[in-house]
Amino acid sequence: ESYQLRFSTSQVNPNEPVVKVMHSFADRVKERSKGQLTLTIFTGDQLGPQKKVNEMIKGGARVLSVTDYGQLSQFVPDMAVVAGPYMFANPDEAKRLFTSPVFGEMSTRLEQQGLKLVMADGLFGVRHLLASKPVRTPADIAGMTLRVPPSPIMLETFTALGARPQALPWGEVYNALQTGVVDAAEANYGSLAGSKLYEVRKVVSNTAHQMMFAAFVTSTSFFNSLPADLQKILLEEGRKAGAELTAATVASDKAFAEELKKNGVQIVENVDVKAFAEKAKAAYAKVPGLTPGIYDKARQALAH
């Protein structure tokens, strides 16, 4: 029997690292399965935004979705720690969490929710702050109204840092910055460059407050219905795709930084990240639904 799987992402630009990785993943799966498992790529939310596609998958739809841990925390609240502020110092440290029993237990719970992780650990980007002035210490953002995505961990992070986070839909950010509804926004280099937000704010401060990891998820019931050899191909190629994405993101972030500079953006490097990390820690105690002690457990896993 041959299987067809629709592979969905929010990203539009075919040159985005994640879209390139999706293509190479799809090609390798097709080749190794001798055409038994084919993936069709749907960019730009053609099948709907991540929230909706993940919900379809939970219901059993044959879709593979590129998503992140902020989204997955809607299914398993503890997964919010993977998207938490200053969780990892670098991608290598993150690798230790992804191979730890703590994470294994979370992904089992996700599987019971109907979502099977095919790839768990591809670096998608590091989020920085875009404002009209340099931000070097937490004092610099005190009272600053700042757009964040509607996710509890991000809201709590910036509340802890003393800013005034405002959850707004992504589509309204450009206008909100231009008219001054919000003073600042935050995103990874790729999104900052792609969305042209630098037309309305000119200073990017490397706060590195969140390391974003992408994941590929598909329906547990569909995954389990596949023959063992196809399951194995998906998981093995998923691991490769994760490493590939991390490498591609690190490389492309450099190019995006150059692009931002070329467009007149000032990039502030000397940010007191330690002070930010210390202050942001309070957020972990405030996010609703987290198992008590999960943050400490995750930190312990990183240490080993």
Added chain:
Amino acid sequence: MSMLQLWLPSVLMLALLALQTPVTWSMAIAALSFFLMNMGEMPLANFAQQMAEGTESVSLLALPLFVLAGCVMNASGITRRLLHLAEVLVGHMTGALAQMCTVLATLLGGLTASANADAAMLSKTIGSQMVQRGYGAPFAAVITSSAAIITALIPPSIGLIVYGFLAEASIGRLFAAGVVPGLLLAAGLMLTTHFLATRRKYQPQRASRATASEITQAVIDGLWALSIPVVILGGTRYGIFTTTESGAVVVIYVVLVALFGYREIRLRDLPEVLAESVRDSASVMMMICAAAAFGFYLSWQQVPQAMSGWLAGTTTNPVMLLLLINLVLIALGTAIEGSAALIILTPMLLPLIEGAHIDKVHFGIVLITNLTIAGITPPVGGLMYISSQTLKVKMGDYSREIAPYLAVMMGLLVLLSVFPQLSLWLPNLLYGTGGVQ
């Protein structure tokens, strides 16, 4: 995948539509048939999820708010005063109300970002007045829905922002590029209206120009009403609230003006006004929801890709390519909603555009103009639904009246495609020709 699975939902939708099944439910049943045929790939419950999805959009949230504002304005004498003001100013002209509608849409276009919200506002206010004064409901529906297209071109514009994100084009340049085409569209609509109004002998509202004292009186009487656009403009320009938020602010402001400014409405009248706005919003939104579920079938089966793929092999001449793309988009636009088409088609058409060395900003203007026009081409079109539903117009009558306006818009599309300078002159003036693509 068989041809049956690919085309049956489309054929079913058209058949049901012809057999007098309500438009909303024709699309819903067609979408349901798609989910029934694909139960192996996704659960049937996803049909419900797709139907609900249309309401999960923050930008559409502005629609019920502006509908409500329009209902309150109508019930409280605010509209009457604004129209009286318009009447003393241009009432002596032929087809005065219809011309006022276009002028107001152009002004509103600079305030609001959503053509749907503007169509709701225009048809609720000027549209219903036109019907009362004998213009004919189909004509009123056509002019209010056509005028709303101007909003999509004159900044701010949701469509241009979405395109800017998708195409990685400068939103500032796109905004500047929309101004001249938006004004051209307004001029085209007004000329057409003038021609039709003269031929049909629509009477002017008044025999002679108003006197200065009449105008002064109307301005004083309308001060409260005139302050409403000032609130929207000031609030969004100076960053007090976002475009979506302006809907709620306007509702509250309008209610306060109605209750304490003009005092023509009492608090206990409000529940029925609210109920009216609920029904009006729901009938339109349910149609948009069903269209979204139907659109999901088109996306899942990659129907638009099939059409644009056919384009790729045809020509590399930029002008020919743009004209061909316009033809395909118009064909697609009759059947699907503009915003859905925008998201699906932009990434697919961009490689063609870049290959033919067409400016992305220029293409954005052509694309948004074309896809917003899709909102007024039967049988599927949000702007058409909104105006027709508000003014109780049948699709057949609407289709007959829209013909001359559509012809003018097609002419404008050709002009915009052939002369990039119409779009690029202003952004080049403001931002220079170099730098960002």
Added chain:
Amino acid sequence: MQTVQTLAPPSGGQEEAVPAAGASRAGRLLSLRRIDEAIGVACMLAIVASIAWGVITRYLFPQPAAWTFEAAVIAFGWLVFFGSAACVRWRMHADVDALVAMFPPKVRRVVFIGNWLLLAVLFVVLAAMFAWQGVIAHSIRVVSLDIPRSVVYAPMSVASILMLVQHLLLAPWRDGWQWRASSESAL
């Protein structure tokens, strides 16, 4: 120009008043027959209030409220589906009669009965599917409000049942399944 006819009771045919003025004819808003509209009105008020609250808190409070858009979007979904049930009663779901109007009366009647039955089935399916989707979504959390996502879908199932009820209350058999042209409230 014809007078607008929006409220078309089964016995109908003659001109009725426009909705706002025809409220007495429609019955009191707070009645069982108009429960769908009353819920829709409550949702409309909730949308206005929550978005306005978001603006107010941004200027007056140290922390802007984060849940306001989410609450407004949920209320929006309910408004559309409950309002849609009211639209079934007020015959506001537009149809196109151009072709059917040319059919002989007997064929028209068959088409009319067929459509009525088809919609009754559709509303049953909608009610069942929304209930099912509610079950699927029950263990998903809404992002900022931190409540189960079934609160989005379960009321839509109830609204679909109300669509069915209003559809049944149209009782077209009372005048012998007489075909109706598109009402003026239709496209």
